[in-house]
């Protein structure tokens with residue numbers, strides 16, 4: 547059973563690599579960003595609550611995000627070879643809540659896959675991607691949010707979690723092959 551959190555700055559390639567990995571290893575892939583973008587385009591209650599926040603580059607509230615992830619893990623992991631979380635946890639509080647739910651579900655011993663890249667490369671990639679929340683101003687804010695709120699999670703995980711560091715820069719296939727070889 548694979549229990550993976552994919553971690554890294556916005557734009558480092560977490561979505562692409564998670565998608566490939568979930569197909570190869572038959573994992574449940576949960577992208578909280580995708581859940582929010584779909585809710586926004588479907589104009590659900592969640593979407594209406596989240597729209598402005600997502601478009602500004604700030605983080606949606608921990609309570610809301612934790613509820614989404616708890617429900618999703620409870621309902622979708624059965625029948626798979628595990629899961630990969632992409633975009634969650636984003637705060638220490640989310641990381642703590644994740645530990646609790648995984649313990650409850652008997653799914654602890656999480657691996658952390660850290661895709662590493664420098665800021666210049668990240669900015670270049672985000673400018674090229676062209677999502678509605680990708681413009682010079684929100685990119686700067688999202689990087690700051692990443693550094694202030696998300697990156698400290700690595701320290702939280704360091705003492706007793708397996709952290710796998712992979713350089714996220716390079717051909718998609720090369721990065722993917724490296725990830726697979728580290729996980730096996």
Ligand code: AMP
Pocket residue numbers: 556578579580582599600601603604605606607611632633634635636640688
């Ligand atoms: P992403 O696709 O992971 O880059 O997420 C896009 C946006 O969705 C982020 O900039 C946040 O506004 C929001 N978001 C996604 N995941 C989370 C999370 N775990 N906590 C708070 N906000 C999130």
